[in-house]
Amino acid sequence: MGIEGKTAAELLGRRGVRRTYIREVILENFMSHEYSRIPLKPGMNLITGPNGAGKSSILLGIAVALGQTYTDRSERLSDLIRRGEKAARVTVVFDNMEVDGKRPIPWLNSDQLVITRYLKRSGDYWHYVNNRLKTKAEVEHLLQRLGINPNNMLIIMHQNMIEQFAAKSDVEKLKMVEDAVGASHFRRRIIEAEAKLKDIQAQEKSLKRSLQEARAAVEYWREEYEKLLAKRKLEDERKRLELEYAWALVSEVESSIKRIQERIEGLKIKANKLSAEADYHEAEALRLRSDLLNMFSRLSRGEHVSIQEFEKSLDLLLDERVEAEISKFKLRLNESELRRLQSELKRLESDLAERKRNAVALGERVETKEKPQDILEEIKVINLKIASLGEVLEEAEDMYLVADSRYRETEIKSKEVEENLRKAxxxxxxxxxxxxxxLRELMREVEPQFNSILSIVEGAGKIVLRNLEDPEKASIELYVGFRGTEPMLLNAHTHSGGERIVGTLAFLLALQRHVKSPFRAVDEFDVHLDPLNRERMMKLLISTAESEASTQYIIITPGRFPVEGDVNVLLVQNVGGRSVIGRYGE
Structure with a gap:
């Protein structure tokens, strides 16, 4: 079920259980009380007596025992100690008797809750709860569970506090009402939720900044990484070209060796041919010489020799000799060229071995038809491209991966925070x-009662809640009119002191069944009222107390009222400078 249709009590989660009440107040050396035990009962408790008897000290003692630090009677608690004494003790005893197996304070396994506060002239003070030393914070927490805030004037209203309440700002009044009815947790939870929202908003702002920084880092390192990839690609291409170039140099030398080897083979064949030619011409020259010698021999024997034949043979001999020498000369030239080529071959073979070693160091052989010079030009172009990239960070890849990972993590966190922000x-x-x-439901329930109470004194009123969109500016306005006048905002400018008291008291009485505290205490609310309204308000208080059987009322008044029913009337008198408590009529 949602919040629609629920009453104020249902929204507070309250159940109809028996409430505790103050069973007794004990004052020792406190103001005019030397030692007083003030017995109280559930319902209405009326404390009366002459002025200066010590009536208000009882209410003040309750407030001090429950943790109030500042009072209108004294700025220092030590000033509340009875004159001539060094210390005072104030005690409030709450009932916790078990009825039908249930206790009013279920978490306390004791028939009573005793809260005692010691006051020293030195200014020291301390608390005991059921004879155990407690800090003030622990006492405040305990009382908070009971719905008691001794500093809230809607629960303990000392002298003139009705006027003080009327003088409070409308914003403060609303906060006091919330505290009195036990609804402060609504505002506290709003504050907690807003604090959580602010934290998440701060996280979102921080994460947005971090996300922008992370995105910028990703973009920067992506560019660096792309440069690194481009450089690596160019370097791979350069490496391939360098390998191709190395093997192109090998191929170039191999081609040169092959050509020289072919030339050497050709020279060797030519050498064989020239050698054969030289031998042939030598042989022919020897034969022709032999022929000429035969001719000379014949001449010497007187034989006839043909001059033409002799000349012919001689010419042939000379020709053969010339041809033989030519062939030998060519052979020598051939051998010289052969030696040169063989030397060149040896040099090239050494160069080839060196180039092969260099090429093998770069990689396996690759075949190419490109000339080394052309490949070298391509390498130069690659080098220029690499140089144009500028400084390239080798850690760019790792940094890009890290930056991208951080960006994605931040993006995920940002989405989570966005979702948390939405939820917040x-x-x-x-x-x-x-x-x-x-608040609307509370005032819807309180306003008719407020009007009903005012009608008894010929008045009318209304309750207006303002600025509920902003808890810090939210306020409550009480409008009251008497004797047929239009209800006006209740304040010192529009109403008399008596009217303000009646209007404020009417609101407090209308609020009573919603107040969480098990008791209410009001001191001398009637001092500014005329006798008629005084009697009316007292009757209303008694009637309210009777209708709220589970709530205790402690009313202090100097006046006397004829009371009926089960009203605990206590009389306070000053006897010999000390307050004495007695039951009315005793």
Whole structure:
């Protein structure tokens, strides 16, 4: 079930259980009380007596025992110690008797809750709860569970506090009402939700900044990484070209060796041919010489020799000799060229071995038809491209991966925070709506009672809640009119002191069944009222107390009232400078 249709009590989660009450107040050396035990009962408790008897000290003692630090009677608690004494003790005893197996304070396994506060002239003070030393914070937490805030004037209203309440700002009044009815947690949860929202908004702002920084880092390192990839690609291409170039040099030398080897083979064949030619011409020259010698021999024997034949043979001999020498000369030239080529071959073979070693060091052989010079030009172009990239960071890849990972992590966190922000906004609005719903429902229930009470004194009123969109500016305005006048905002400018008291008291009485505290205490509310309104208000108080059987009322008044029913009337008198408590009529 949602919050719609629920009453204020249902929104507070209250159940109809028996409430505790103050069973007794014990004052020792406190103001005019030397040692007083003030017995109280559930319902209405009326404390009366002459002025200066010590009536208000009882209410002040309750407030001090429950943790109030500052009072209108004294700025220092040590000033509340009875004159001539060094210390005072104030004790409030709450009932916790088991009835039908249940206790009013279920978490306390004791028939009573005793809260005692010691005061020293030195200014020291301390608390005991059921005879155990407790810090003030522990006492405040305990009382908070009971719905008691001794500093809230809607629970303990000292002298003139009705006037003080009327003088409070409308914003402060609303906060006091919330505290009195036990609804402070609505506002507290709004504050907590808004604090959580602010934290998440701060996280979102920080994450947005981090996301921008992470995105910028990713972009920067992506560019660096792309440069690194481009450089690596160019370097791979250069490496391939360098390998191709190395093997192209090998191929170039191999081609040169092959050509020289072919030339050497050709020279060897030519050498064989020239050698054969030289031998042939030598042989022919020897034969022709032999022929000429035969001719000379014949001449010497007187034989006839043909001059023409002799000349012919001689010419042939000379020709053969010339041809033989030519062939030998060519052979020598051939051998010289052969030696040169063989030397060149040896040099090239050495160069080839060196180039092969260099090429093998770069990689396996690759075949290419490109000339080394052309490949070298391509390498130069690659080098220029690499140089144009500028400084390239080798860690760019790792840094890009890290930056991208951080960006993605931040992006995920950012989405999570966005979702948390959405939920936080919804939570704040839900808490505010719950708070607004409670206040509207509370005033819807209180306003008819407020008007009903005012009608007894010929008055009328209305309650207006303002600025509920902003808890810090939210306020409550009480409008009251008497004797047929239009209800006006209740303040010192529009109403008399008596009217303000009646209007404020009417609101407090209308609020009573919603107040969480198990008791209410009011001191001398009637001092500024005329006798008629005084009697009316007292009757209303008694009637309210009777209708709220589970709530205890402690009313202090110097006046006397004829009371009926089960009203605990206590009389306070000053006897010999000390306060004495007695039951009325005793």
């Amino acid at each position: 906004l919804e939570e704040v609005e839900y808490r505010k709506e719950l708070w607004r719903k409670f």
